[in-house]
Amino acid sequence: MAELPLRWRTATVAGAQWSATFTLLDDDGTPMDITAKTFEFVIRPDAADATMPPLIKVTATATAQGYLVVDAIAATVQVVLTSAATTLLGTGCRPFALWMDPGQSDQTCLVEGPFYSRLVTTA
Template identity: 50%
Template sequence: MTGLPAAANFVTGAGGTWTQTFQMDGVDITGLDWEFVIRPQAVDTAQPPLVKVTPTETAQGRIIVDTVAGTVQVILTPAATGPLGKGARPYALWSNPGLPTAIPWCAGIFNTTLVPAP
């Protein structure tokens, strides 16, 4: 699994729902624990991060894993993106976070923009 983490940057409106599906071609993702985090800085390890979602649904969202299709879908709710306001922050999608087998699959900048009210 060389070349990890894959690099990708994302943009969404603060206070909106954000969904992204990550395709894990040729990799068995069965039994992996998943976590998507957004932090103020890449070196920040403070708990909790600004945003943290796992397969367990919370007010911030959840992760849906489809082992047959080999996909990991991250869903962030307005409760996750709203407090971010305007700004660019590092994010990462991890499997088995906090364990010796932890792998960062994708990382980059998560940019939130302000969207005018209708």
């Protein structure tokens, strides 16, 4: 992949389901071999917060916060956050990161950036 981590920003309405799909490519533009890789998407209260668990954490195992869909053939990782997870965000901006092989000696932050959220006024 190009210089890592890639910087990307995103936004959602707090309380809404959110999803994004990331295509992982090698420097030559071919799909990255992600066979046997593990992934984790986290959102923390602020960049200095290293407490565990993070505010939001999703993996390939579905939880009340969401899940990841990893397609090794297409070299994609889809992140899905549930409405329960985005409700935790309220209004504000928090840092997120998509990790490959988290907790391993070769862990790699693939994508990071600000995750904006806002409340919507009800009728």
